[in-house]
Amino acid sequence: MIRDATRKFRERPHYTLDELDEISERAAAEYLTNKHGKAQYPISTDDLASLIEVHAEDLDLYADLSRLGPDIDGVTIFNPKGKPSIRIAAALSEARRENRLRTTLAHELGHTLIHNILFKRCTGPGLFDDEEVQTDRVQACREGSMLNAGQSDWMEWQAGYVSGAILMPATQVRLIITRRFPNYIRGNIAACGDLYEAMVEEVRSAFQVSSEAARVRLQKLQLVRDAGLTPSLF
Structure with missing residues (x-):
């Protein structure tokens, strides 16, 4: 753990690239082996969605995310008491934007795998004052930063790396x-x-x-x- 320069948390996790690759590949390979007897790629879109459902409380593939902005493809809602919820913009499924949908699913899975623990342990001011969904635990992910976010946005950068590592071990x-x-x-x-x-x-x-x-x-x-x-x- 290192100091979080963004001040969202007191500390945030620092991963080496090898660690992110290992976390990602293990999660996908274990799921695929348990379901199909072996890990084969490409991982199917259905398997990506099912893998998210293992690690998340729920998954909505047809969510209306328009209130968050026109370029929001996915959202992870962190839960201090359990697993996070995942919302995917309806347009990705309805318009059959397969590659973009797959990238978004894997990106939100990245947040689920490596970031929910932060919200479980966080006791910072302003976090989790009530049971309503609060802005400070909603991670909205834009199309333009899904693959290669700027390094200052460490949560998006890490989730973006995991997205690539899930899809392309x-x-x-x-x-x-x-x-x-x-x-x-x-x-x-x-x-x-x-x-x-x-x-x-x-x-x-x-x-x-x-x-x-x-x-x-x-x-x-x-x-x-x-x-x-x-x-x-x-």
Whole structure:
């Protein structure tokens, strides 16, 4: 635990990237193995929703989140006495925006897995004064920050990383890259150009995600080069 510069909490969790990958992959693999006998990817959208229902109090896939803003795709409502509740914007399910829906489900699962404990232990002023849903325990997640939030927004950054790790487990991504590009994984190098795009397409196809999500995941695993993205330990 380290001091929370945002002052939402007295302290907040600091995770290494390896720790976030381990938490994410274990949660998905254990669920898939228990349900199907083995963990296979891509994880289906139905399995993502069912996995959330294991860790959350309830899941609403057709929520009206318009009062929170036009770009809110998902909300996690933390519960100091139990599991959180998850709300997904109805438009994602109704319009069959499959990749965006999958990313949002995995993102809210990230909040559920690693952040609810904070609200259970928090006794800060203004938190949980009554039984009503309060603003300070509602985490509203915008489309633009779902994959790669700024590093100052540590809750969104961590949930975004977990989202990628749930959908595209690090061990599975590296296995695919090693098999598909056997001459690439030799030493500490990063792909660019045509090789970069070929790797993005391989991950996109293997894990049923958008090209943007595949690109961000490969960048965060430092398998490709992008001068605009700096890995962080948030």
